[in-house]
Amino acid sequence: MTFLAIDVGNTRLKWALYDAPRPGAALMAHGAEFLDHIDRLAEGSWAPLIHPEHMLGCVVAGDAVKRRVQEQMELWDVAPSWVVSSAQEAGLTNGYDHPSRLGSDRWVAMIGARHHVLARGPARPLIVVMVGTAVTVECIDAEGRFMGGLILPGHGIMLRALETGTAGLHVPTGEVRLFPTNTSDALTSGGTYAIAGAVERMYQHLLQHCGQEPACIMTGGAGWKMAPSMTRPFELVDNLIFDGLLEIAARRFGG
Numbered sequence: 001m002t003f004l005a006i007d008v009g010n011t012r013l014k015w016a017l018y019d020a021p022r023p024g025a026a027l028m029a030h031g032a033e034f035l036d037h038i039d040r041l042a043e044g045s046w047a048p049l050i051h052p053e054h055m056l057g058c059v060v061a062g063d064a065v066k067r068r069v070q071e072q073m074e075l076w077d078v079a080p081s082w083v084v085s086s087a088q089e090a091g092l093t094n095g096y097d098h099p100s101r102l103g104s105d106r107w108v109a110m111i112g113a114r115h116h117v118l119a120r121g122p123a124r125p126l127i128v129v130m131v132g133t134a135v136t137v138e139c140i141d142a143e144g145r146f147m148g149g150l151i152l153p154g155h156g157i158m159l160r161a162l163e164t165g166t167a168g169l170h171v172p173t174g175e176v177r178l179f180p181t182n183t184s185d186a187l188t189s190g191g192t193y194a195i196a197g198a199v200e201r202m203y204q205h206l207l208q209h210c211g212q213e214p215a216c217i218m219t220g221g222a223g224w225k226m227a228p229s230m231t232r233p234f235e236l237v238d239n240l241i242f243d244g245l246l247e248i249a250a251r252r253f254g255g
């Protein structure tokens, strides 16, 4: 019962082929393409794959990109299905004002993170940080209710905004420093601590609200770069979105 998971992000499409639609399934193949290059998937990295029997994805890039991905999937006889954020799914409840307006990447990653925590011990409050093109910081209480979260610009967007918005800031990437003494280090440290500071703030909000130390999980391609600058112990999980898609797929496809 092969299963293809697809995460169409703001910048790149990431995919993973598993031997079954269930948590813990074996990973058979995986890859990533920039959105500009997705029209080559069927003749490229998808061509040699075993045909997936089921597929589930999440997409934040809009309908035109979704259609381009579905065109590539015509290579196989598999129905495309995409997660839409809802009021409730896989044990999580959604506290967003309009649940369907919550980015499905955020919803799916939270589902992955919640089950990650439950697999290890008793339920507890949870902070989920996704570090990619944008950064999101989500708060979930011990009962599995998504209480709310932050959206902030990712590191790359922050630096590009400063480059285009100021008269003379064009410098190479620097190092994260406690007391930056050159422009490169000042910019790199500023972006990093903006993210770390936002996360710390949400940690305090959740701790205060729940009266219990939250578990902290971080994911996304740049998570490892943020890890040394965080103020709390964070567990890095490679791809929470795939983990969440496997949880949902197990319920939908009965894996």
Ligand SMILES: Nc1ncnc2c1ncn2[C@@H]1O[C@H](COP(=O)(O)OP(=O)(O)OP(=O)(O)O)[C@@H](O)[C@H]1O
Binding pocket: 008, 009, 010, 011, 012, 013, 131, 132, 133, 134, 154, 155, 156, 157, 192, 220, 221, 222, 225, 226
């Ligand atoms: N030192 C850093 N600290 C924090 N974030 C960084 C750093 N360097 C790069 N980044 C961020 O990481 C992003 C790349 O992460 P990732 O590979 O998860 O994103 P992506 O797959 O391109 O995004 P998406 O999932 O939205 O398509 C960059 O866009 C940038 O914002």
Ligand SMILES: CC(C)(CO)[C@@H](O)C(=O)NCCC(=O)O
Binding pocket: 010, 060, 101, 102, 103, 104, 105, 106, 134, 135, 136, 151
């Ligand atoms: C916030 C991003 C860009 C993070 O990838 C994405 O989840 C998105 O476009 N969300 C829709 C708006 C929202 O989540 O409130």
Ligand SMILES: [K+]
Binding pocket: 008, 009, 010, 105, 132
């Ligand atoms: K993403």
